[in-house]
Amino acid sequence: MSNLVRYDVQNGVAVLTIDNPPVNALSPEVWEAIEAAVARGVADPSAVAMVLIGAGSTFIAGADIKIFDVLKTREDSLARSATIHALLKRLEDATKPLVAAIHGNALGGGLEIALACHFRVAATDARVGQPEVLLGIIPGAGGTQRLPRLCGAQMALQMCTDGKPVPAPRALAAGIIDDLVEGDLLTGAIAFATAKARAVKIRKTREITLGIERVRAGLEACEAARAALAKTARGLGAPFAAVSAIEAGLQRTFDAGSLRERELFAACVVSTESKALRHLFFAEREVAKVPDIPKDTPVGEIKRAAVVGAGTMGGGIAMAYANAGIPVLLKEVDDAALQRGLATIRKNYDVTMSKGKMTAEQVEKTMALITPTTSYDGFDQVDIVTEAVFENMELKKATFAQLGKVTRPNCILASNSSTLDIDQFAGASGRPSQVLGHHYFSPANVMKLLEIVRGRDTSREVIATSLKLAKRLGKVGVVVGNCFGFVANRMLAYYMREAYLLLEEGASVPQIDRALTEFGLPVGPFGMQDIAGIDVGARIRQYLTSIGKTRAEGPQSAIPDRLYAMGRYGQKTGAGWYKYEPGSRTRISDPLIDQMAEEEAAKRGLERRPIADEEIIARITTALANEGARVLEDGYATRAGDIDIIYCHGFGFPRASGGPMFYAETMGLATVLARVKEYRGRFGDYWEPAPLLEKLVAEGRGLYS
Numbered sequence: 001m002s003n004l005v006r007y008d009v010q011n012g013v014a015v016l017t018i019d020n021p022p023v024n025a026l027s028p029e030v031w032e033a034i035e036a037a038v039a040r041g042v043a044d045p046s047a048v049a050m051v052l053i054g055a056g057s058t059f060i061a062g063a064d065i066k067i068f069d070v071l072k073t074r075e076d077s078l079a080r081s082a083t084i085h086a087l088l089k090r091l092e093d094a095t096k097p098l099v100a101a102i103h104g105n106a107l108g109g110g111l112e113i114a115l116a117c118h119f120r121v122a123a124t125d126a127r128v129g130q131p132e133v134l135l136g137i138i139p140g141a142g143g144t145q146r147l148p149r150l151c152g153a154q155m156a157l158q159m160c161t162d163g164k165p166v167p168a169p170r171a172l173a174a175g176i177i178d179d180l181v182e183g184d185l186l187t188g189a190i191a192f193a194t195a196k197a198r199a200v201k202i203r204k205t206r207e208i209t210l211g212i213e214r215v216r217a218g219l220e221a222c223e224a225a226r227a228a229l230a231k232t233a234r235g236l237g238a239p240f241a242a243v244s245a246i247e248a249g250l251q252r253t254f255d256a257g258s259l260r261e262r263e264l265f266a267a268c269v270v271s272t273e274s275k276a277l278r279h280l281f282f283a284e285r286e287v288a289k290v291p292d293i294p295k296d297t298p299v300g301e302i303k304r305a306a307v308v309g310a311g312t313m314g315g316g317i318a319m320a321y322a323n324a325g326i327p328v329l330l331k332e333v334d335d336a337a338l339q340r341g342l343a344t345i346r347k348n349y350d351v352t353m354s355k356g357k358m359t360a361e362q363v364e365k366t367m368a369l370i371t372p373t374t375s376y377d378g379f380d381q382v383d384i385v386t387e388a389v390f391e392n393m394e395l396k397k398a399t400f401a402q403l404g405k406v407t408r409p410n411c412i413l414a415s416n417s418s419t420l421d422i423d424q425f426a427g428a429s430g431r432p433s434q435v436l437g438h439h440y441f442s443p444a445n446v447m448k449l450l451e452i453v454r455g456r457d458t459s460r461e462v463i464a465t466s467l468k469l470a471k472r473l474g475k476v477g478v479v480v481g482n483c484f485g486f487v488a489n490r491m492l493a494y495y496m497r498e499a500y501l502l503l504e505e506g507a508s509v510p511q512i513d514r515a516l517t518e519f520g521l522p523v524g525p526f527g528m529q530d531i532a533g534i535d536v537g538a539r540i541r542q543y544l545t546s547i548g549k550t551r552a553e554g555p556q557s558a559i560p561d562r563l564y565a566m567g568r569y570g571q572k573t574g575a576g577w578y579k580y581e582p583g584s585r586t587r588i589s590d591p592l593i594d595q596m597a598e599e600e601a602a603k604r605g606l607e608r609r610p611i612a613d614e615e616i617i618a619r620i621t622t623a624l625a626n627e628g629a630r631v632l633e634d635g636y637a638t639r640a641g642d643i644d645i646i647y648c649h650g651f652g653f654p655r656a657s658g659g660p661m662f663y664a665e666t667m668g669l670a671t672v673l674a675r676v677k678e679y680r681g682r683f684g685d686y687w688e689p690a691p692l693l694e695k696l697v698a699e700g701r702g703l704y705s
């Protein structure tokens with residue numbers, strides 16, 4: 001018998017313990033070992049029933065996601081899922097009661113195995129779910145057929161289309177599980193199995209029939225789900241495929257419905273959407289692994305924090321700490337600024353409360369963790385300070401010099417600068433090993449990305465502590481190097497430059513924004529800049545000019561600076577790239593921008609022309625990928641996947657395309673390189689192929705190999 005599933009008999013019940021750390025993922029060997037263990041239990045005269053349980057922290061987290069890479073064609077997938085479907089039927093046909101005992105998570109194939117067992121019991125804090133859709137696939141081991149038979153189509157549709165796990169008490173109420181076990185799960189499961197063995201009757205989920213009324217309601221729910229997904233999941237395949245599979249189960253026999261599920265699963269698993277989402281699943285976990293920061297690097301504990309600056313960013317960062325239960329001092333220069341910052345925080349929490357996501361009591365408790373101050377009193381007690389003052393080198397250096405004096409020597413000093421040189425702050429602080437960048441994205445209490453910017457002298461312990469802290473704050477921390485704009489904003493400069501140039505060449509602001517939102521971004525470049533503030537970019541350009549640099553070499557559009565000079569900073573001033581009615585965020589296109597584009601085109605001797613949406617997407621994604629390749633080659637990002645994570649979490653780059661680098665890889669790096677060369681011929685030398693791109697294409701390699 002394999003070690004993957006251990007077998008022993010306790011009180012007349014065979015206990016089958018799956019042991020495949022860390023999460024008991026179902027490799028082909030685990031599926032087989034489960035079947036063998038069940039067969040042994042059935043044949044064992046000393047066992048009257050069987051309990052299937054997981055070792056370690058969880059029941060089963062699902063099929064081994066790596067296995068899907070092996071399924072190259074639809075036919076491979078159909079064959080594989082036929083094997084699994086048949087195996088699950090054999091489990092279900094076992095002649096002794098088979099009870100799944102769930103703790104931690106029963107997800108994907110893990111829940112599907114449990115559904116094929118005769119009964120399910122769970123620890124009170126366990127969760128069950130069908131998260132396949134988040135990987136661009138649908139349940140492929142009978143989940144779309146068995147789950148609705150237990151909980152009805154409506155709930156199954158919800159679970160299979162949003163992928164969110166359901167807590168055990170809710171699963172019990174819905175009929176997905178049969179009992180909750182307080183105390184020791186195995187003891188409770190053995191008692192349950194013994195009682196069921198006495199009651200004799202084995203219940204096969206696949207034989208449950210939904211009455212005619214429930215079928216009709218289910219079919220209506222399928223239609224409603226499709227209509228809702230048309231708004232929320234536009235362009236995606238898997239959520240719609242899940243609906244179709246459940247619908248087939250309502251209309252056909254179990255076997256015919258299962259065949260439909262297998263066909264739909266097979267189409268999904270070879271789709272680009274699924275490959276991209278599976279890539280992000282692993283990239284999200286890989287990101288925490290930094291080559292020269294071993295797992296055993298000492299990690300400091302963050303018990304108290306402070307934030308300097310209560311503006312939009314500082315306030316959001318203080319909220320992120322408070323939300324994680326960490327007390328935080330929030331410092332401003334004077335009481336008026338402090339009160340403004342606190343009022344914004346209060347307003348944000350009120351909005352959260354009005355959406356029912358927090359109770360009044362929770363809001364008060366969380367707000368109480370934020371201590372406003374106009375002095376540095378108490379800074380000698382904190383473990384980390386995040387500086388979020390105005391984006392100005394001298395001001396930030398002065399702040400770091402002060403922080404070096406008022407905090408303990410082992411306190412981490414982080415800057416929320418979005419562009420400036422961290423090493424200069426490190427020098428000013430007098431203890432460079434404790435200094436690094438913590439670059440949050442607005443709104444900082446919501447956006448999941450945290451760029452952890454490593455300075456020349458930042459210690460390994462400070463980086464490791466930051467990675468752990470990011471997780472605690474509910475963020476994805478990505479370690480990046482200290483170049484101008486780090487990774488996110490350095491690449492963004494190329495994205496924005498291309499948007500400005502497309503505008504001058506003949507596209508319009510609404511067209512460019514629409515093309516990119518149809519591509520899948522939540523907001524286009526101009527809408528985004530109106531939210532962030534046109535003044536922010538203008539001040540950065542002024543600073544760069546003062547030190548003799550530019551953000552992205554090549555032609556620069558004068559329009560952003562013209563808007564800045566006119567006081568059109570975006571939403572906050574009622575006009576920017578768009579116009580806004582007072583108190584409204586609705587974007588109204590402005591003919592003045594087209595006029596400016598015509599003037600700037602004339603100055604550059606450009607004949608304006610109609611530009612297709614495809615060209616907009618191609619130029620902007622190519623600009624991102626080319627600069628991303630430079631960032632990688634220069635060592636400012638560890639892996640191409642880290643850049644993908646930065647763009648998906650920081651800017652809402654469509655996950656179903658896997659991030660800007662994965663999108664380039666999907667296009668084919670040779671195609672991307674050919675485009676860069678074509679653009680150089682058409683638009684000028686500022687389009688210069690990244691050497692890494694040329695090298696990879698010449699060697700026939702990819703960004704991820």
Ligand code: 3HC
Pocket residue numbers: 022023025026058061062063064065066105107108109110112131132135138139140141143282285286
């Ligand atoms: N396959 C392969 N590896 C998996 C895995 C899976 N299903 N689930 C988790 N892992 C790996 C992770 O990559 C990670 O590896 P690493 O340590 O080398 O980085 C390790 O297990 C631990 O995972 P997490 O870091 O995510 O641990 P957490 O404790 O934070 O979360 C979890 C645990 C909630 C189970 C989370 O890992 C998770 O959501 N897993 C994926 C669940 C899922 O999507 N299941 C469906 C799979 S598809 C399927 O079952 C198809 C079926 O219908 C046929």
